Amino acid sequence: MSSRTVAKKVIWARRLVQAACLLLFLWLVWYAGVHGSGEPLPVWVNAFFHIDPLILVGTWLASHALPVACLLALVTIAITVLLGRVFCGWVCPLGTVHNMAAWFRRYAKNLRRRTDPWSPWQRAKYLLLVALLVMAAFGSHWIGVFDPLSLLYRTTTTVLAPGTQYAVEDGATAVYQANPQVGPLKATSVTEPSYRFLRDHVFVRERPVFLGATLMTLVFVAIVLLNLYRPRFWCRYVCPLGALLGVCAKRSALRLVEKGSCVECGRCAMQCPAAASPEKPGGWRSMECFGCWNCVAVCHKDAITFGLRAPTKAPPEAQLDISKRAALCAGLTGAGAMVMMRLNPEAQARVYNPALIRPPGALDERGFLKRCVKCGACMRVCPTNALHPTGLEAGLEGIWTPRLVPRLGYCEYNCNLCGQMCPTEAIEPLSIEEKQKVKIGLATFDRARCLPFAYGRTCLICEEHCPTSPKAIYFVSTEVELRDGKKVVLKQPRVDPELCIGCGICESVCVFKDIPAIRVTSANETRHMGNQPILPGPSGSESWMDQSGPDAYGDEGSGSSEDSSDPYS
Amino acid sequence: MAGQTRRKFLKRSAVAGGMAVLGPAGVSAAQADTQLCIARWTGNADVPMSEEATKLTEKAIEGLGGMGRFVKKGDVVWIKPNMAWNRAPEFAANTHPDIVGTLVRLCMDAGAKKVKVGDRTCHKAKESYPKSGIEAAAKTAGAEVVYLDDSRFREMALDGERLEKWLVYPEIVESDLVINVPIAKHHAIAKATVCMKNYMGIVGGNRGQWHQALATCLCDITAFMKPTLSVLDATRVLLRNGPTGGNLNDVKRMDTVAAGTDVVALDAFGAELLGNDPSEIESVVAGEKRGLGQMDYRKLAMKELTVA
Numbered sequence: 020m021s022s023r024t025v026a027k028k029v030i031w032a033r034r035l036v037q038a039a040c041l042l043l044f045l046w047l048v049w050y051a052g053v054h055g056s057g058e059p060l061p062v063w064v065n066a067f068f069h070i071d072p073l074i075l076v077g078t079w080l081a082s083h084a085l086p087v088a089c090l091l092a093l094v095t096i097a098i099t100v101l102l103g104r105v106f107c108g109w110v111c112p113l114g115t116v117h118n119m120a121a122w123f124r125r126y127a128k129n130l131r132r133r134t135d136p137w138s139p140w141q142r143a144k145y146l147l148l149v150a151l152l153v154m155a156a157f158g159s160h161w162i163g164v165f166d167p168l169s170l171l172y173r174t175t176t177t178v179l180a181p182g183t184q185y186a187v188e189d190g191a192t193a194v195y196q197a198n199p200q201v202g203p204l205k206a207t208s209v210t211e212p213s214y215r216f217l218r219d220h221v222f223v224r225e226r227p228v229f230l231g232a233t234l235m236t237l238v239f240v241a242i243v244l245l246n247l248y249r250p251r252f253w254c255r256y257v258c259p260l261g262a263l264l265g266v267c268a269k270r271s272a273l274r275l276v277e278k279g280s281c282v283e284c285g286r287c288a289m290q291c292p293a294a295a296s297p298e299k300p301g302g303w304r305s306m307e308c309f310g311c312w313n314c315v316a317v318c319h320k321d322a323i324t325f326g327l328r329a330p331t332k333a334p335p336e337a338q339l340d341i342s343k344r345a346a347l348c349a350g351l352t353g354a355g356a357m358v359m360m361r362l363n364p365e366a367q368a369r370v371y372n373p374a375l376i377r378p379p380g381a382l383d384e385r386g387f388l389k390r391c392v393k394c395g396a397c398m399r400v401c402p403t404n405a406l407h408p409t410g411l412e413a414g415l416e417g418i419w420t421p422r423l424v425p426r427l428g429y430c431e432y433n434c435n436l437c438g439q440m441c442p443t444e445a446i447e448p449l450s451i452e453e454k455q456k457v458k459i460g461l462a463t464f465d466r467a468r469c470l471p472f473a474y475g476r477t478c479l480i481c482e483e484h485c486p487t488s489p490k491a492i493y494f495v496s497t498e499v500e501l502r503d504g505k506k507v508v509l510k511q512p513r514v515d516p517e518l519c520i521g522c523g524i525c526e527s528v529c530v531f532k533d534i535p536a537i538r539v540t541s542a543n544e545t546r547h548m549g550n551q552p553i554l555p556g557p558s559g560s561e562s563w564m565d566q567s568g569p570d571a572y573g574d575e576g577s578g579s580s581e582d583s584s585d586p587y588s
Numbered sequence: 589m590a591g592q593t594r595r596k597f598l599k600r601s602a603v604a605g606g607m608a609v610l611g612p613a614g615v616s617a618a619q620a621d622t623q624l625c626i627a628r629w630t631g632n633a634d635v636p637m638s639e640e641a642t643k644l645t646e647k648a649i650e651g652l653g654g655m656g657r658f659v660k661k662g663d664v665v666w667i668k669p670n671m672a673w674n675r676a677p678e679f680a681a682n683t684h685p686d687i688v689g690t691l692v693r694l695c696m697d698a699g700a701k702k703v704k705v706g707d708r709t710c711h712k713a714k715e716s717y718p719k720s721g722i723e724a725a726a727k728t729a730g731a732e733v734v735y736l737d738d739s740r741f742r743e744m745a746l747d748g749e750r751l752e753k754w755l756v757y758p759e760i761v762e763s764d765l766v767i768n769v770p771i772a773k774h775h776a777i778a779k780a781t782v783c784m785k786n787y788m789g790i791v792g793g794n795r796g797q798w799h800q801a802l803a804t805c806l807c808d809i810t811a812f813m814k815p816t817l818s819v820l821d822a823t824r825v826l827l828r829n830g831p832t833g834g835n836l837n838d839v840k841r842m843d844t845v846a847a848g849t850d851v852v853a854l855d856a857f858g859a860e861l862l863g864n865d866p867s868e869i870e871s872v873v874a875g876e877k878r879g880l881g882q883m884d885y886r887k888l889a890m891k892e893l894t895v896a
Contacts, residue, residue, distance in 0.1 A: 056674070056715055192739045218737065224714050225738065402712055431715060432834070433674050470800065479777050480796040484710060488835035489828075494776065510776065528710075530796045 022278075022324035026315035033108065033311060037115040044112035044168075048175045051400045053223035056434035062088060065396055067112070067168050068442035070095050072267075073260040074169075074392055077162035078443050080155040082389040086444050096267050103271035104264045107254055107293075108309030113167035114254055120243050121250035121292060134285055137294045141255050141307060142341050148262035149346050150353030158385065159357040159416055163393030165259050173395035173419060174239045177229040177408060180399075182236075184226045187217055227404040230424060235408065250292045254309070265306035269339070273310065274328050275303040281322040287314035297323060306339065360416040371550040373540035375412045376423040376521065379430060379457040380438040380447035383546045384413070390445035393419040397437035397446060403428040405523065406437060421446075423459060425523025425539045430459065432486035432522060455487075460521025461543035461553075462492070462514045468536035471509040475501050481525035481537050482512055491518035492525060492537075516543060516553040623850050623888040625651030626857070629823075629843035631896035637677075641686040641823050643895050644845035648819065649694055651891045652847050658765055658817045661699035666706070666763035667691055667731065670770050670786050671720040673832055674711040680826040681833040682720035683771045687821050687845060689725035691767060696730050704763065706734035707789040734759065741792030748808025750801050755792035756812075766790075768818040768851065772842075772858035774830030777802055781831050782858035783818045783851040784810045784871050784880075803870035807878045810851060815880075820846040820854050822861050852881025853888055 044067055051064050068074055068089075075092035079085050095106055107114050151162045163169040191214035199206045229235075245252035254261050275297055288298040295307035297314040315324050365372050368384070378397055381387050398406040398421055405428030406421040413420055421437070423430055432455060438448040449457065462481075470478040471494075482492040494510040501507060514537075521539050529535035543551050627648040629640050649655055659665060669683035677684055688705060695703045705726040709716040713735050717723040723733050741755035760766060770786035777799050778785050784806040788795055791809065798805040822844040826833045833839065842861050848854050852875040856866035866872045866883050876883045 055718055057718055188739060195740075219735070225712065402715055431674060431711065433719070434715070476800045477777060477802070478796070478799050480799055482776050483799075483831060486832055486834060488833065488838065490832075528796060530794060530799075532794065 021321045022315050023318060023321055026312045026324070029312045030316055036109045037118065040110045041112045041115045044171070045175065048172060048180065048399060049221075051396060051440060052176070052180065054400060054436065056402055056431060056436050060400070060436060060439040065394075065440060065442040066091075067172070068392065068394060068396070071166065071168050071260065072096050072099075073162055073166050073263050074443065076263065077152065077155045077160055077166075078390055078392070080152060081158055081160045082386070082443075086442070089443070095264075099264045099267040100271060102273045103268040103305055103308055103310045104261065104293075105310040106264055107258075107261050108311040111167055111254075111260075113171040114251070114309070116171070116243065117246055117251045117253055118292065120246040124247050124250065134288050135249055135291070135294050136288065137296045137304065137307070138249075138256075139340075141294065142339075142345075143256050144258055144262040145265070145339065145341055146345060146349035147257065148259040148266075149349040150356065151259050153350040153353035154357045157354060157357050158389050159360065160389055160391060161356075161416065162259065163391065164418065165257065166392060166394075167253070167258055167260055169392050169394040170239075170242075172399070173393060173408070174235055176395040176399040177232050178236045178239060181227050181229065181232070184222045185228075187214065187222075188226060224402065225404070228427075229398065229404075230407040230427070231410050231419075235419075249294075251309075254292075255294055255307070266339070268305050268308070271305050272327050272329070273325055274305060275308065275314070276324055276326040276328070277301075278322050278324065280320045282320055284319070286317045286319070287323065290314055290317045357416070360414055363414050366414045366416060368547070368549055371541055371547065372412050373542070374422070374424075375409070375417075376425070376460045376523070376539060376541050377544070377546065378406055378421055378423060378437040378446050379454045379459050379520075380435070380449045381421075381459075381546060382445060382447065384417075387445050387546075388413070388417055388420070390443040391417075391420045391441075392443055392445075394442065395419070395421070396440045396442060397421045400436040400440040401428070402434060402436065403431050405429055405431075405527075423523060425460075425526035426535060427527070429524035429527045430520075430522040432524075455520070456545075458520045458543050458545045460523070460539040460541050461516055462519050462521065462523075462525050462537050462539045463542075464512060464514065465534070465536045465538065468531055468534065469512065470530070470536070471497075471499075471511045473536075475499050475507065475509065477509060478530060479510055479512060480528050480530060484524045484528050486522060486524060487518050487520060489518065491515050491520070512537075517556050519543070621889050622652050622891050624846065624848035624853055624857075624885055625649075625891045625893065626844060626846040627651065627893045627895050629896070630894045633841075633843075637684065637823060638686040640843065641684045641821070641845065642690045644823065644843075645687045645690040645819065645847075646694070647893050647895045648845045648847035649691075651893050652817075652849075655691075655694040655698040658767075659695050659698035659700050660764070662701045663695075663699070663764035664762075665695045665700045665703045665765045665767060666760045667695075667703060667726070667767045667769055668707060668760065668786060668789060669705065669720075669722055670773075670789065671707045671716050671722045672710040672789060674715040674719045675833060676719060677721045678824075678836065678839070679833045680771060680773065680824045680839040681831065682716070682722065683769050683821045684823050685721035685725035687819065687823070688722050688769060689729040691769060691819060692726050692729035692731040695767075703729075703731040704734050704759070705731045706736055706757075706760070708736050708757070708792065709789070738792065744812075746808050746812045748805070748811060750804040751808040754809075757790050757792065760790045761813075765816060766813060768813075768815060769821065770818070770858075771821040771825070772861050773826040773833070774828055774838075774862060776830075778806075778871060779869055780855070780859035780862045780864050782820060782855040783815070784855055784875060787813055803874040806871045807874050807880060810875065810880050811878060815851045816849060818848060818851050818854050820848075820858055822846065822858060825858075825861055827862060848885075848888075850881035850885070850888060852876050852883055853885035855881075856883045857885050 069091045072092040075089045194210045242253045290313040293307045293309045295304045296302045405423050407424045408419045409422045435454040438446045466472040470476040485492040494512045497511050499509050523539040525537045526535045625648045627644045669688045671682045673681040675681035692703045742758045744756045773781050775781040787809045822842040824841045828838040855872050859866045859869045
């Protein structure tokens with residue numbers, strides 16, 4: 020059997036593996052997004068992050084600590100040392116997305132026969148890797164911004180999944196409302212059942228919407244469109260994971276081997292998505308090659324094939340080709356970028372950003388940024404759409420890290436999914452009981468808006484929903500004179516800072532939907548002593564209320580004091 | 589031959605006619621008038637709550653004349669429990685699952701074509717439905733558990749005192765029978781939340797507004813819904829920190845299920861169980877004034893049963 024025939028079979032195998040990996044990736048995203056908070060998440064739910072060596076190396080450099088599961092990435096490294104960058108060519112779901120985009124390009128623009136020779140700019144990714152690793156070593160985990168798996172997970176979570184859901188739901192609703200019909204045939208008899216099936220079995224949860232999805236979309240569209248300029252532009256020029264694997268693949272055992280019948284037709288170069296120079300005798304770049312086998316499959320002369328060679332001797336063609344000076348500059352750029360990003364008062368903990376409410380169990384800000392890979396997995400798994408990608412609230416350093424936006428969603432009291440989900444334990448995996456004690460912020464009333472204070476009306480929706488027991492929101496009955504001189508007794512709410520955990524359900528249910536009359540800020544968050552204005556109560560007591568009995572809820576009219584009988588007496 | 593056939597026919601007609609007059613088997617005229625039936629558990633306290641709830645529900649409905657009084661063959665029934673909160677059954681924030689399950693079964697037995705169970709929750713439905721235990725219990729009993737779809741509420745004319753129109757869930761209103769199945773709980777504004785308050789789970793929109801005139805709004809929605817059958821879960825009630833609860837110390841066993849046709853009476857009864865004077869519950873007073881029912885439930889055609 021000629022190498023070409025073998026290669027054609029290998030290519031089909033590769034396509035199947037690629038499709039399977041992409042589908043598996045999407046299925047895992049889907050799975051996380053429909054999981055109820057009732058049962059624990061399986062460990063394999065974020066498997067893709069655990070096999071990602073860039074996350075392994077970056078997180079270890081930044082925080083010197085790792086969840087054990089991350090060590091799985093050593094397998095990826097071992098495979099790369101043996102077989103080259105097959106992760107890029109066979110496994111990486113973002114690589115497959117680029118592959119598909121590049122495939123469209125070839126047929127759409129008839130660019131099949133254009134040769135894309137190796138470009139010195141392909142070295143850029145190695146310099147980016149150096150810069151990012153230096154940043155990580157100084158404790159700034161910006162790797163997640165560029166890590167392809169983080170990037171795709173984040174984009175799927177915030178853009179692709181909600182976008183699909185929006186299109187389907189809004190489309191079906193439009194048809195439902197317009198109710199077009201031709202004779203006895205109604206369009207809804209098709210759209211409604213399909214819509215219901217998708218709603219109940221595919222989307223499952225209410226449609227989420229994420230802050231900053233526009234930017235996320237633009238970034239993603241841009242990197243996909245770059246395939247029009249060069250196939251797999253991202254993988255060739257930018258991807259730091261590709262660079263890391265490239266370094267590992269320098270002396271890979273599986274190599275492109277010449278059989279001596281080459282006529283230098285250049286077909287292989289045309290088919291090479293990685294611009295790994297398969298056409299140059301002795302010039303094949305193992306660090307660039309994705310191991311896709313395209314070159315072998317197109318070679319009419321059967322002049323090349325992949326074969327195993329002892330990796331002991333450094334082959335002459337495998338040159339990193341990066342000067343020490345360039346590497347030093349990259350490192351300095353990384354360090355400089357990190358310093359620049361910390362040049363804001365919040366990064367130096369002089370003040371705290373009120374809108375930076377981190378998920379429960381998040382480490383202190385510095386520790387958190389050392390671990391968070393900005394993958395958006397917590398946002399995906401959050402059942403209330405409360406977690407959103409941070410814009411600049413945590414500085415540029417913390418872009419796309421999660422923050423809770425109580426106006427849009429609240430932290431579900433009986434849920435700890437984000438901690439279970441986080442692949443690097445930037446959010447600690449707390450038990451439900453532990454998590455319920457973590458304060459992520461503090462609610463404050465805006466008395467100029469709150470109805471019983473400002474408009475003489477009864478409300479107390481916030482108190483109704485407050486999940487702690489006893490409730491952190493209580494009320495004081497106060498006599499208020501209305502415009503007509505009539506006096507009414509109104510229940511005016513207050514917040515008990517000892518009990519308030521900052522879950523934000525009060526803000527999310529407040530009748531004001533523009534600026535809620537009760538708002539949660541990061542004040543009092545457990546993770547920062549410096550951001551706690553409230554002196555905690557005496558140790559051993561959860562609240563001063565426990566000592567003073569039910570009267571402390573407010574006045575006689577508070578309801579809670581009306582029946583103070585012990586239910587078990 | 590022809591005569592024989594006619595005789596047979598007449599015989600059958602007579603039997604059918606008699607049944608039509610008497611109603612479905614087992615329903616006496618007296619039972620069909622009963623407006624309120626309170627079933628109390630006097631049996632062993634160690635019996636699991638699920639068994640207790642099931643038996644109490646069966647008896648309470650039986651005392652009211654059986655489900656056949658309310659459900660006709662081929663009916664679509666909507667059961668509206670309170671399953672608003674992501675809380676396990678023991679915290680008494682949601683209706684007990686076995687009461688809902690039993691009602692589903694009774695409806696199916698009475699010939700209902702379909703029984704649907706759904707609520708517009710306060711916490712996310714995806715969390716509350718399973719956590720309340722109601723989803724599983726209802727499905728086991730053969731009901732369709734419906735997750736309300738936010739885009740399918742429709743503005744309806746309530747023509748109330750305060751609410752001229754509001755978003756209501758059409759699928760609920762279009763059902764042949766809506767059974768209101770609340771649990772009695774403490775509530776800071778309503779003081780007691782029972783049947784009328786439970787109707788807040790069929791409406792959409794910014795319903796938090798209703799707190800600004802809760803009693804009137806509840807009368808408006810209740811009048812719109814024209815209640816027929818309500819079943820009050822007071823197997824255990826939530827005395828404090830309602831309606832969310834979350835602390836078992838706030839839960840008190842009452843071992844009671846009450847079924848009735850008068851929501852005002854049931855609300856008054858529920859308020860009493862929570863230690864309130866019904867005349868201090870605004871929605872109860874306003875409900876009676878509006879003609880939605882009677883506060884003094886003892887004056888109704890009432891039955892009190894003990895179940896062991």
